[in-house]
Amino acid sequence: MGEPVDGELVRQARLGDPSAFQHLVDLYAPIAWRTALVFLKDRHLAEDAVQEAWLDVWRGLPRFREGEPFRPWLVTLIANRCRKAGRNARERDVPLDDAAALVSDAEQPESRVQRVETFDALREALADLPQEQRRMLELRYFADLELAEIAAVTSVPVGTVKSRLHRALRALRDVHVAERLALVNEEELA
Amino acid sequence: MSFFEQTQTDDAPETNVEQALRAYYRHEFERFGDAPATDAQMARLAPEIEADGPSTVNPTVALTSGRRWTGGRRGWRRGARRGGLLPALVAAALVMGAAAFVAAPLVVHIIGDRLSRRWPDQPPLLNGDPRAHAAHDQHLGRDVHLAETFAGQTMTVDWIYADANRIVVDYTVQASSGQALGCSPLSLLDEYLTDDAGRQYPMNPNDPYVPLSLHQQVFLGRGPSVACEVVFDAVALAGSPPTTLHMHLALWPYCAGEPVFPGSPDPRAQAALAAQCPTPTSWPKSLAETLAQAHAGPPAFAFDLAIPFYGGIPVTLGQTLTADGKTVTLERVVVAPSETRLFVHVIDPQIGLAPSSPPLVTSVTVDGKTAYPPIADRADSGFEVVGCAQATNQEDGFDCPPDPNPSLDRTSEYVVYHLGIPVVAVQGQWVVTFRSDEPQMPGDKNPPPTWTFRFQI
Numbered sequence: 001m002g003e004p005v006d007g008e009l010v011r012q013a014r015l016g017d018p019s020a021f022q023h024l025v026d027l028y029a030p031i032a033w034r035t036a037l038v039f040l041k042d043r044h045l046a047e048d049a050v051q052e053a054w055l056d057v058w059r060g061l062p063r064f065r066e067g068e069p070f071r072p073w074l075v076t077l078i079a080n081r082c083r084k085a086g087r088n089a090r091e092r093d094v095p096l097d098d099a100a101a102l103v104s105d106a107e108q109p110e111s112r113v114q115r116v117e118t119f120d121a122l123r124e125a126l127a128d129l130p131q132e133q134r135r136m137l138e139l140r141y142f143a144d145l146e147l148a149e150i151a152a153v154t155s156v157p158v159g160t161v162k163s164r165l166h167r168a169l170r171a172l173r174d175v176h177v178a179e180r181l182a183l184v185n186e187e188e189l190a
Numbered sequence: 191m192s193f194f195e196q197t198q199t200d201d202a203p204e205t206n207v208e209q210a211l212r213a214y215y216r217h218e219f220e221r222f223g224d225a226p227a228t229d230a231q232m233a234r235l236a237p238e239i240e241a242d243g244p245s246t247v248n249p250t251v252a253l254t255s256g257r258r259w260t261g262g263r264r265g266w267r268r269g270a271r272r273g274g275l276l277p278a279l280v281a282a283a284l285v286m287g288a289a290a291f292v293a294a295p296l297v298v299h300i301i302g303d304r305l306s307r308r309w310p311d312q313p314p315l316l317n318g319d320p321r322a323h324a325a326h327d328q329h330l331g332r333d334v335h336l337a338e339t340f341a342g343q344t345m346t347v348d349w350i351y352a353d354a355n356r357i358v359v360d361y362t363v364q365a366s367s368g369q370a371l372g373c374s375p376l377s378l379l380d381e382y383l384t385d386d387a388g389r390q391y392p393m394n395p396n397d398p399y400v401p402l403s404l405h406q407q408v409f410l411g412r413g414p415s416v417a418c419e420v421v422f423d424a425v426a427l428a429g430s431p432p433t434t435l436h437m438h439l440a441l442w443p444y445c446a447g448e449p450v451f452p453g454s455p456d457p458r459a460q461a462a463l464a465a466q467c468p469t470p471t472s473w474p475k476s477l478a479e480t481l482a483q484a485h486a487g488p489p490a491f492a493f494d495l496a497i498p499f500y501g502g503i504p505v506t507l508g509q510t511l512t513a514d515g516k517t518v519t520l521e522r523v524v525v526a527p528s529e530t531r532l533f534v535h536v537i538d539p540q541i542g543l544a545p546s547s548p549p550l551v552t553s554v555t556v557d558g559k560t561a562y563p564p565i566a567d568r569a570d571s572g573f574e575v576v577g578c579a580q581a582t583n584q585e586d587g588f589d590c591p592p593d594p595n596p597s598l599d600r601t602s603e604y605v606v607y608h609l610g611i612p613v614v615a616v617q618g619q620w621v622v623t624f625r626s627d628e629p630q631m632p633g634d635k636n637p638p639p640t641w642t643f644r645f646q647i
Binding site for chain 1: 207208210211212214215216217219222223224225226228627
């Protein structure tokens with residue numbers, strides 16, 4: 001989690017150094033953004049939630065214990081802000097656009113079709129999962145949160161995170177999405 | 191190695207499925223764009239940061255650009271706790287509420303089932319809010335079939351229901367050709383509910399829209415017909431409402447961020463009719479601005495509704511408990527067929543408002559029997575912040591005046607919890623326990639404080 005760097009930045013930010021705080025914002029902007037998107041699926045709401053979470057960080061820095069990991073605390077604050085924003089604007093589990101609109105035009109027609117089919121199949125399989133399992137998958141594979149961080153932001157034990165991820169992945173495999181996905185990965189990894 | 195084994199650690203090699211999920215999510219979330227520039231974020235934070243050091247930072251909360259009635263915590267003014275009106279409130283509320291409520295049949299049915307029966311060709315309701323599934327007698331509400339047509343789009347109000355907490359309208363939109371306008375917030379319609387006095391009822395931020403099914407949600411706005419359930423907050427009901435509420439439902443379509451009006455020569459109206467108007471991936475301006483502009487013109491659909499009102503049991507308590515130096519006041523409880531609401535006054539001393547992470551409801555028992563939660567999961571904890579902008583506490587209850595710009599008020603000291611408690615056997619000794627949900631400082635081993643309230647209904 002990059003704690004040696006964080007530690008010094010957090011220490012200086014606690015002393016009121018705006019440039020250290022700016023560095024923290026720079027450092028964690030991507031994960032903050034991705035986490036907010038997972039919860040809100042709305043650019044404007046996510047921007048506001050991230051903004052307010054950074055204010056929470058600033059206000060909470062005096063109570064933050066030196067030497068403790070910063071990132072789990074940050075993502076928890078992000079999740080709290082998102083939860084509130086999302087509840088106010090209806091917490092969203094918004095399906096996304098047709099995969100066909102998202103694939104690159106530069107792709108070869110064959111792989112494009114294959115990818116669209118794969119993503120369609122994956123979307124269908126994901127739609128059958130309980131919402132909390134989809135959320136865990138997004139936090140894990142889009143937001144790139146670690147298991148303990150997912151546990152923190154969803155307020156469930158790490159064991160529950162593991163079991164939900166396991167069930168979700170198994171379900172995807174069980175509906176044979178994996179076979180299609182393997183093809184996509186081979187292309188991507190090539 | 192099995193999937194399970196591979197997901198047990200953070201650094202395990204990923205399977206094809208996991209790698210493909212990353213690719214899928216990269217594509218899916220691409221539509222939201224990149225993270226905002228940190229320079230811009232800092233520019234917005236600067237007034238806070240430069241005001242003082244982090245320990246004494248100005249508590250002003252940044253405004254959000256949220257959509258109508260959903261943009262932020264809305265104001266509940268403290269009332270009875272300050273004044274001496276509690277006894278009168280309790281007596282009046284109990285008499286009126288109980289009288290209205292006892293007329294309601296016991297709950298044996300859920301809204302989702304009813305929806306599925308109404309449109310049997312649709313997949314079952316998969317994605318509705320569990321709290322919308324609070325049990326109802328199947329004869330609650332009223333079937334109506336009021337239809338209006340705007341440029342090839344026929345909107346039909348199918349079913350209406352109201353109690354002390356919620357007003358629910360089910361409707362369908364059918365396109366004569368092309369695709370139907372979808373229900374908000376994903377697509378092209380914006381709903382407004384007012385009463386004869388012009389009082390506006392905010393959408394329930396808990397679940398303003400319940401698409402008929404996940405399938406419908408996926409293809410919202412893309413099919414020839416769309417069915418939606420829209421939930422309004424009944425908090426604006428004042429006094430002792432009659433058994434039938436006379437309401438006015440108006441809907442405005444908008445297309446690519448611009449409103450369209452009936453009778454307008456604007457070609458976008460025709461586009462909206464033919465549903466060629468896509469759901470914009472990025473709004474040319476804020477949704478709030480679009481809606482404000484839309485409401486300057488006539489609605490495309492307008493209905494006068496006579497909604498049956500099933501009341502509720504309001505109980506004013508004003509109980510205050512302190513734990514770990516933190517004070518929580520359970521001001522009021524409203525039990526109704528659709529849900530139970532707890533109105534709680536709690537202040538984060540750092541900001542002088544309700545904390546960003548209010549206490550969670552961890553359990554509710556009635557006469558020793560667990561009434562809530564159905565399962566121990568944060569997602570079902572019932573946490574919610576709701577209310578209405580510029581609310582005032584009248585002698586006959588909280589009041590929400592019409593508010594054209596509700597997202598500006600973020601000064602609440604109240605948190606409102608929505609609990610999906612079945613209304614069977616609600617009378618008895620209630621025990622409600624809250625647990626602090628404030629972020630724990632890393633390394634803090636102390637258990638979070640709890641508050642347990644006891645009262646009789």
